[in-house]
Amino acid sequence: MEPAHAHVAAAGEGDHDTLLGLLQRVQSAALRALGPHDFDPKLYVDLPLAPGADRAAAEAALASVTTREDMETFLARYFASAGSDLVEADPPDFEAEPRGFLPRVASREARAWALEVHALWKDLARRVAPDVAARPGRHTLLPLPGRVVVPGSRFREVYYWDSYWVVRGLLVSKMYDTAKDIVLNLVYLVEEYGFVLNGARSYYTNRSQPPLLSSMVLELYKATGDLGLVRRSFPSLLKEHNFWVSELHNVEIMDNHGRVHNLSRYQAMWNKPRPESATIDEELASKLNSTAAKEKLYHQIASAAESGWDFSSRWMRLDVL
Template sequence: MAVMGLETLVAACGPVGLSTGVSKLLTLLVTIQAAALASFGGGPNFDPKYFVDIPLRFSVNETARAFDALPRSQNNTIEPRELDQFVKEYFNPPGSDLIPSTPKDFNPNPPNFLPRVQNLSARSWALQIHGLWLELTRKVSPSVAKEPNLHTLVPLSHPVVVPGARFREVYYWDSYWVIKGLLVSGMLDTATGVVENLMELVEKYGFVPNGARIYYENRSQPPLLSMMIRAVYGKTHDQTLLKRAMPVLLKEYAFWTSEPHEVRVRDKYGEEHRLSRFWANWNTPRPESFTIDLNVTQGMNKTRQAQLYHDIATAAESGWDFSSRWMEDQQNLRTLRTSMIIPADLNAYLFQMEKNIEYFAKVLGNQTIETRFASAAKDRQRAIQRIHWSRKKGQWFDAWLSPTRCSLSKSDNRTVIYEWKQNQLTYASNFIPLWAGVLPKGDMRKEKVIEALNRSGLVQPAGIATSLRNTGQQWDFPNAWAPVVDMIIEGLDASGFARGKLMAKEIARNWLRSNYVAFEQVGKMIEKYDATSCGKIGGGGEYNPQTGFGWSNGVVLSLLQKYGWPAAEPFLCPEFS
């Protein structure tokens, strides 16, 4: 792969930032990323994200001049030793603009910690996981705010809790499970700081970006900020937090419920509904995966490339990057159609947001907002049941929009109404509306959902697989991810039906055992696991499995708090006992 110069790169792929300074910085960094791939070669240890996380030691212009002056071979590549020396001279290591920070509310032996965990092995492990908050807590260096054109990191006021490994910055939906774990650990101030940081991002951008890097400014992630606020408020009952949060949540809600995120569809009875989709504001290669995205689109014309880049970034906004869930040809990443899909889980999250805002408004005595969001939640609940729900199959399916078949609204001849069809394939996301409370208390349809999940093939000996198809993508079989497992466990437990509660407990115990066995084997918590075998680590995707790991830690702590573990019961999987 020949190295493109800065001007050639911009001409080929368009601007890669949201402002002049950002564009120049990211353009420089992705050019160096491409040069590194050409010089060092690819392979499992090449991580393109490394090259967009490195802070500059000198100005962008000075660094670019030095890069352009590096000697090239006949095929326009840079000798590896020269490039390595250049990076060491002109950049600081990735993550060096984050400062280790000991949380003030961390206690190595917190009082009343997991009182129901009596098994000594489980208790020792839980304390080790609790101790990982020390490794994952950072402060953003003051230099980031003082010299923003030298960093891709976004400045934040409060200490941050990162997922771990290559994920050196705050991520949006990860933070919900981080907060759940922090609250089990008695770290209320740190959890509140996490929420405050995310609210700052909404105030700055109008939404929470995928992560706290400038190259994530083009997209968000599953909107769980209201759930984080509710979790913290549940511990403090501090109305000051709700007053601070209300305008922030209204701003975020507007982001998700306006075009292009919001679309309109008509059900089989002719009734029109508003629902939302994922939609990244991007149609070029992702800077953090620039060389990967270029490779995926090789041979396509410019129009098709731009559409695929858009759908790749949109899949990243979904959190499920990547999965056969978004592909027309389930084995082919080049057939992503993410932006033309109405996801069942996204609309469940938005229903949840509407109910939370309604609740917060009630607490604050704001009847106008309370009434508005009670109505909005009722409308979305109806839409979810009309568009996503399958009475026959007892689950909620994504709706695929037709890119060519649409009509105008009967009430507004300027509004497009899309035709759609359910994608009746089995994914773990089909069951997330149960967790979000889309079905009211006592609704007998919950029994159908429990039975459908039980028969789905997703429930495996060591967790819940995201799908039934093994494509090599990380959000497909056999991988199981902590947030999805947690939501399904919580949904089953809250169903009100004995069978659901029993399933929830069994899944939780299998998940805890598998996480523990993996930890004993490799000495680390992992971002994803293999649902088919106890203690097996997940794989696939565009990077190596990562350790740390924020949301895995949070789910383990919250499940141990919920279910405990008897002293006499072995903590190993049956095959290891």
């Protein structure tokens, strides 16, 4: 079996990489032109090329961008808005008040609030626009076969471990078809990349997130009895398991009795600034003197992001703060 990390190295080549390289240069130029106040580096690597815009022409035009006005004109000419390559998609299994919804909640106020939360599914449901699959070199968004539910705000794409909580919520809302779509989207990513990516962007092919796909399949099976989904997912669950026990993630730990235990660890396949946070990571690493020290820091940051705990005191050495 081909190692998952070898597959990922190949996935970083080609059109996505050339667009991503341009967008990272746009990101750096935007920081210089706009300044650091309220600057969101992720916005720039999420931009799709505008219809009819040429990447090479955008690359050439970027060289003359120095002011805020220059940057605003440049972005309007060459790029569509971030998130525009996801289109709204009303989930067909949504009901304003599903039968059997939260049967043990008697409080009127609590029930009204829960129904307001339930109604958010319509606001967060999307489909990947057809152009993403047809012309992947114009997007950092990755194609997915089914409906998606996005976290919202600046998180415009599917995320791995967020999807676990989304699926749990959809099951409470009796939205079984949408929950199944989400699971099958993640299965698709395993089939394409050998593991579930951190998120459905080309810049997330360097790491995963907590491996909860098997738990999602189990929760959906318990709610629906859909054995076909289990059979459909099982080969991908095995493939994901192989990814997490591979040499890359495996670590041997000896206990007090001398017994060796094989565990899996978060270990991103990356030693550069994260594209979605490159300006932040570069500033943090600027205090380090050597390339090796910077690469180690970048790797550790990406690995912490793979854990889903980005960032908490769990990964801080309080004795050196």
